[in-house]
Each structure stands twice: as C-alpha cells, then as structure tokens.
Amino acid sequence: MKLIDGKKIAEQIKTEIALKVKELTAGDKRPPHLAAILVGNDPASETYVASKARACKEVGFDSSTYKFESDISEPELLRTVEFLNNDPEIDGFIVQLPLPDHIDEQKIIQAVNPHKDVDGFHPENVGRMTIGLPAYISATPNGIMEMLRRAKINTTGKHCVVLGRSNIVGRPVSILMSAATEPGNTTVTVCHSKTSGLKEITKQADILIVAIGKQEFVNAEMVKDGVVVIDVGIHRIESSRTKSGFKLVGDVKFDEVSEKASYISPVPGGVGPMTIVSLLQNTLKAYQNLIYS
Amino acid sequence: MKLIDGKKIAEQIKTEIALKVKELTAGDKRPPHLAAILVGNDPASETYVASKARACKEVGFDSSTYKFESDISEPELLRTVEFLNNDPEIDGFIVQLPLPDHIDEQKIIQAVNPHKDVDGFHPENVGRMTIGLPAYISATPNGIMEMLRRAKINTTGKHCVVLGRSNIVGRPVSILMSAATEPGNTTVTVCHSKTSGLKEITKQADILIVAIGKQEFVNAEMVKDGVVVIDVGIHRIESSRTKSGFKLVGDVKFDEVSEKASYISPVPGGVGPMTIVSLLQNTLKAYQNLIYS
Numbered sequence: 001m002k003l004i005d006g007k008k009i010a011e012q013i014k015t016e017i018a019l020k021v022k023e024l025t026a027g028d029k030r031p032p033h034l035a036a037i038l039v040g041n042d043p044a045s046e047t048y049v050a051s052k053a054r055a056c057k058e059v060g061f062d063s064s065t066y067k068f069e070s071d072i073s074e075p076e077l078l079r080t081v082e083f084l085n086n087d088p089e090i091d092g093f094i095v096q097l098p099l100p101d102h103i104d105e106q107k108i109i110q111a112v113n114p115h116k117d118v119d120g121f122h123p124e125n126v127g128r129m130t131i132g133l134p135a136y137i138s139a140t141p142n143g144i145m146e147m148l149r150r151a152k153i154n155t156t157g158k159h160c161v162v163l164g165r166s167n168i169v170g171r172p173v174s175i176l177m178s179a180a181t182e183p184g185n186t187t188v189t190v191c192h193s194k195t196s197g198l199k200e201i202t203k204q205a206d207i208l209i210v211a212i213g214k215q216e217f218v219n220a221e222m223v224k225d226g227v228v229v230i231d232v233g234i235h236r237i238e239s240s241r242t243k244s245g246f247k248l249v250g251d252v253k254f255d256e257v258s259e260k261a262s263y264i265s266p267v268p269g270g271v272g273p274m275t276i277v278s279l280l281q282n283t284l285k286a287y288q289n290l291i292y293s
Numbered sequence: 294m295k296l297i298d299g300k301k302i303a304e305q306i307k308t309e310i311a312l313k314v315k316e317l318t319a320g321d322k323r324p325p326h327l328a329a330i331l332v333g334n335d336p337a338s339e340t341y342v343a344s345k346a347r348a349c350k351e352v353g354f355d356s357s358t359y360k361f362e363s364d365i366s367e368p369e370l371l372r373t374v375e376f377l378n379n380d381p382e383i384d385g386f387i388v389q390l391p392l393p394d395h396i397d398e399q400k401i402i403q404a405v406n407p408h409k410d411v412d413g414f415h416p417e418n419v420g421r422m423t424i425g426l427p428a429y430i431s432a433t434p435n436g437i438m439e440m441l442r443r444a445k446i447n448t449t450g451k452h453c454v455v456l457g458r459s460n461i462v463g464r465p466v467s468i469l470m471s472a473a474t475e476p477g478n479t480t481v482t483v484c485h486s487k488t489s490g491l492k493e494i495t496k497q498a499d500i501l502i503v504a505i506g507k508q509e510f511v512n513a514e515m516v517k518d519g520v521v522v523i524d525v526g527i528h529r530i531e532s533s534r535t536k537s538g539f540k541l542v543g544d545v546k547f548d549e550v551s552e553k554a555s556y557i558s559p560v561p562g563g564v565g566p567m568t569i570v571s572l573l574q575n576t577l578k579a580y581q582n583l584i585y586s
Contacts, residue, residue: 130423130465165472188482
C-alpha cells in the first residue's frame, strides 16, 4: 500500500507556486492578490480564512480579509462583492460560507464576477467545467485531481466510484473523472443516499472517492484488492489514545481498508491540505488570465 | 414490453402548451416568441429551423428566423445576438448549429443572454442545472426526463447506465438522472469510448440511456430482462424493404432488445419528437419568467 500524502504534495505545489510568483513579479509587478469576505464569528470559518492568509504569505501572494459582523445586510454585502469585482488589484476573492440565515447565499455567489471566482462556485464556472471549458474548479475536486496526477495513478479506462453527489465534492469530481482528460477518462458511477446494493457497486471500484460525510463508513468488505481510495471525509471523534482526547478520522476505516488498497489518502494529511493549495492555484491562474482569455 | 411513444407524448405536451398559451394571452397580451438565427444553407439545419417555426405556430407562439449567408462575419453575428438579447418582445432564441468554421461557436453561445438561452447551451445554464438550480435544460436531456416522467417510470434507487458523455446528451442526462429529483435519484454510471468491460456494466442497468452515435450498437446480450431503454441515436440506413430505399434506426437493435425490455423508446418516434417540444417548454418558461426570477 502506498500513501497518497496530501500534505507533502501540497507543500510541493506551494514551493512551485512561490517560484512562479518570483518569476512573474520580477521587475516590480505586483504579486497575485487573494481576498476573502468573512461574515460573523464562526470559529471554523475564522480558522479557515486565517489559514488562507497564511498560505498566501508563504507563496508570496498579497491577501486581505473583509470582515463583517453577522448582522450585515444583504445589500451591504452585495456592495462589498461589487467593490471587489471592480478592484483591479484583486485577482480573486472568496466569500467564506456559511453566511447568516438572513442572507441568500446563492445570490451572493452569483454576484461574484466569474473571472474572480477562485472558489469556482459561480454557475458559470460550474457550467464551464461541466462542458470541458477552462474553468475555476472548486478546491476539493481540484485537490483530488491533483493528488491523482501527482501520485501518477493511471485512470483511463478504470472504474471510478464516487460516494456522494454534493455540489462541492461528489458532483464536480464525478464530472472531472469522466471527462476526456488524464487524470479522468474513467467510467464513473455516482452513489448517494438513494443507492441500493451499495457494496456490490463499491466492490467494482478501481478508484473509490468517498465524500459521504459518514464517519468510517467504508470498510474492508466494501472494496476490492488493489483499489485506489481517496477519503474526503473529516470527523473529530473522542479518543483515549491522544493527549488532546480526540482524533480526526475520515469516511473510510483506514486501518482495514489500507490493507487492501494499492493507494490511499489518509485523514488527516490527505485531501485536507490540498484544498487551500487549490485556491492558491486558482488565484495564480486569475493573475495570469489563464481561464478567461 | 411497453413502447415509450415519444411522438404521442410530444403531441400531448403541445396540446397542453397551446392551452396554456390561450390562458396566458387572454386579454390582449402578446404570445410567447421564439426566434432562431440560421447561418448558411445546411439542409438539415434548414429543415430543423422550419420544424421549429411550424411547432411554434401549432401551439400559438410567434416565431421568427434571422437568416444569414454563410459568409457573415463573427462581429455581425454577435451584433444580431445582442439585438435579440435586448428585444423585449423576444422571449427566447436559439443559434442553429453548426456555424461556419470562421465563427467561434463557443463565443456566440456565450454571447446569448442566459435568460433567453432556451437551448440551454450557455455555461451559466449548464452550471445551474449541475448544481440543481432552476435552469433552461437542453432539448434532448429535457425530452428524455419528460418521457420517463410521462411513462411513469419509477427511477429512485434504480441503476441508470448512460452510454455517451457528450455535452448535449450524455453529460447533462447523467447529471439529471442522479439529482435528488423524481425522475432522478438513480445511481448513474457514465460509459464512453474509454470504458472497458462495457457489457458487464450495461447488464446491470435498470434504465439504459444510449447516446453513443453507433448504429444498432446495443444488442440483447448487453441488457438484462426488464430493462427500460431510451434510444437517443438516429441513423439513416439503406433498406430494400421501404419504398424510399432507406429507413431510420437508433443506437439499439430494437427487434431483439425490445424482447427483453419492460419499456423502450423506438427510433423514429421516440426521443426525436421530444426535442422540439422541449424548446417550446423552455420558451414558455422564459415568457413566464420561471427560471430567472
């Protein structure tokens, strides 16, 4: 079994981005700039936005955070989006989700200029990805594709089973994995809560991408020998064996599945570290005008 | 075996649309208006645009055709698109494809206002469909979903195998069939030219949607008893048994597959008649502002 080490791959990509930024900003061109809109005080959101700012610094990007109280009105938030859409010194920005209940998330997402939508959530970017045009691809599916590419997994002609059909993971990764690209070109089966005979399907998988949000759901009986497993889940559970009293696990029973797998991504240290890197990659593409040109 | 009679379903839907138009135009409100841009003299395109105009007349829509020689320049065509985007009396319009080689089709498609894009080809509509927002869905996938709905096929929890991953049929119908809707909610497997072990996969299908563009490709050995088959292919082949000397066949060997199927759509008279009806349905939605509201 080989580990697909997301943490290591992410570090490698950051090094490459940092080099590219140096190259592109030779002379005195300004560096790429990623902005984030953060509403309210959700600790997970605050942590995530802070990690983004830190990652920007590591690779030589500028970053800025537009922070608002949770009682900001929808029109006020829309004005901020509009301001960032029009600021020529900001290449891309994200609106950290979730937003407070009184704000229509889809309305905000759709107000972001698709050219600056480095989260890849605007329908225009989703549509471009779906039909195979250059697009900002959202962080997790992009990270998964990058992991498969860097781990040199041959995908063409393989059977890829995706567990989960969410808009942020299962749906886009299923589209990318069946596109006429490498990685890609797999026969893809998408499973979800209404799927019957799940085990018979997952056992057919050469590549299994698990984004079902159920702690340690996939066990050894559900996979065949030699399967490649990408585990997107992340759950914090109590543990008497760690100092902190908890540990992180994925959607896959790592100990038993890893014994049958040819490659597997761990949790933590798998897909997680790839997501912020995806955002940096998209911001670099925005800076270089590589998507909409 | 029951036939899914696309011709009959299409007639039924046209009757419903005509009634709705009467209702909506009571008083003296103008009827829905569908326009088409036609470039050059491709006979198939001319026939298709003429059928659209005829279908509009049948249901009480206005229609108009903007016809250009094949040497029209791209900027000139873009100006026409812009004109139609801004004409408040035109609810929706299509640009008949293919366009001459010197014109960038994607550029034209993306110039169409998504609100009037009744062909559902603009990335914004594709993206909205992908993430489950209201969208103009393109003619063939919409027609297939309507056939399954009207034939009262229970789809939830079934295994749907889609042969083909094209942007106009396989890809969108695979997304719609795995969405959390009815029809929909199936476990979907998308197969394509790189798929290996095809027969083992198609034999698992409860519902088989064939859009592979290969004449009579699917035979009885590839399906299981009781399968529901939707045949999207259409091929004109020579025949000594018809007066014209040719006949139309699909991607499925109808005679032998129909003996095992519980439901099957024929060619001709299956998916074909549904496509123009889908366009009428989208135009009616545009007139009523049902998608972008």
